[in-house]
Amino acid sequence: MTGSQTIVVDYKALPKIELHAHLSGSISRQCLHEIWVMKKAAGETSLQDRPFFPLFSSYIYNLINDAATLRYATLSVLRDFAADGVVYLELRTAPRAMPGAGLTGRLRPDHSGHHRRIDRRHTPTQASQVLLLAKHFLGRGVVGIDLGGNPAVPLHPAVGLIFEEARRVPGMGMMLHFAEAECSASDAELDMLLGWRPERIGHVIHVSDRVKRNIVRRPGIGLELCLSCNVHAGMIHGGFESHHFAEWWKVEETVVVLSTDDVGVFGSPLSNEYALVARHFGLNHAEICALVRKGVDVIFGGEEEKRRLRSILCMQ
Ligand SMILES: [Zn+2]
Structure with missing residues (x-):
């Protein structure tokens, strides 16, 4: 591809709609880390910080296990989608x-x-x-x-x-x-x-x-x-x-x-x-x-x- 002919479109700036996103699978690694830090400091988890990929869904299930954490994660997901132009x-x-x-x-x-x-x-x-x-x-x-x-x-x-x-x-x-x-x-x-x-x-x-x-x-x-x-x-x-x-x-x-x-x-x-x-x-x-x-x-x-x-x- 020649650079001079490439039109760069900012797809983040494009307003978009998202209709198929799973809440738990949409939580960013950064947000999971923040929740882990909070739970670790409060003595509320014995989980490790970074899960291996195959264990991801059970990890999320075990980490997001109360209403306050669920709210924190959900708001983080909403912010992420909004920042992406959704x-x-x-x-x-x-x-x-x-x-x-x-x-x-x-x-x-x-x-x-x-x-x-x-x-x-x-x-x-x-x-x-x-x-x-x-x-x-x-x-x-x-x-x-x-x-x-x-x-x-x-x-x-x-x-x-x-x-x-x-x-x-x-x-x-x-x-x-x-x-x-x-x-x-x-x-x-x-x-x-x-x-x-x-x-x-x-x-x-x-x-x-x-x-x-x-x-x-x-x-x-x-x-x-x-x-x-x-x-x-x-x-x-x-x-x-x-x-x-x-x-x-x-x-x-x-x-x-x-x-x-x-x-x-x-x-x-x-x-x-x-x-x-x-x-x-x-x-x-x-x-x-x-x-x-x-x-x-x-x-x-x-x-x-x-x-x-x-x-x-x-x-x-
Ligand atoms: Zn699906």
Whole structure:
């Protein structure tokens, strides 16, 4: 590449929306270190300072184990996204019991929402408890419900009933981790998931041509695509240029939303995800702007929020 012809775009300054970010996976190493220092000084942890990568999620689980720490980490995550130019954020997390004050909508900044996640490991009883919580906090921070967790865990057939019930709750958004791994991507499972009528599906990696046609038959469906996560975690074969973003971003019936999934783990902020698609798939600035603006259609924040975003996102 010749330097004289390179146009440098500041993707941090570009106002963006993030719809697929996990709270615990979005916590920066720096923030985890700060929490460790505080807990160590208070004699509240026997954990080591820096975890090895494979132990990362259990480390976070053990370190972020009370309401005050959760609040500290959440605020840090919100600041990080804001500093990266994210003007609307939906964070997702699985509820868990913790000592300290109950979780409330107070953690919510003006323009973000949370999802309650149903984990694939959950029994129908646990899943219905998650839905109850989500209903309780709907409109007070919670905007929707998600299906996530280890894709190798088979779905309990009765969990479908919970999502069908969720679908009948007015104002409750629904997004699902979808065809994340081959083991969770049989046509039967994906047909069932689409049958719950989610507004958005995440990852969308291992899909047959038949399922692709079924996705396109749901015009307006959101596809949350996480390039760095998929490449760095080896979820797709090949590098960025073989990512299925190439296949979907021009499909008129779908709304592709670039997402980070776990920026604390993969180290690629949303601004970098836009830089990546510009570099590997040749999107020009107008196409980048159009991509961000189209994503607004599938947020769960309501019509007023959509109007606010359309007034501040780039217009080119
Ligand atoms: Zn995810």
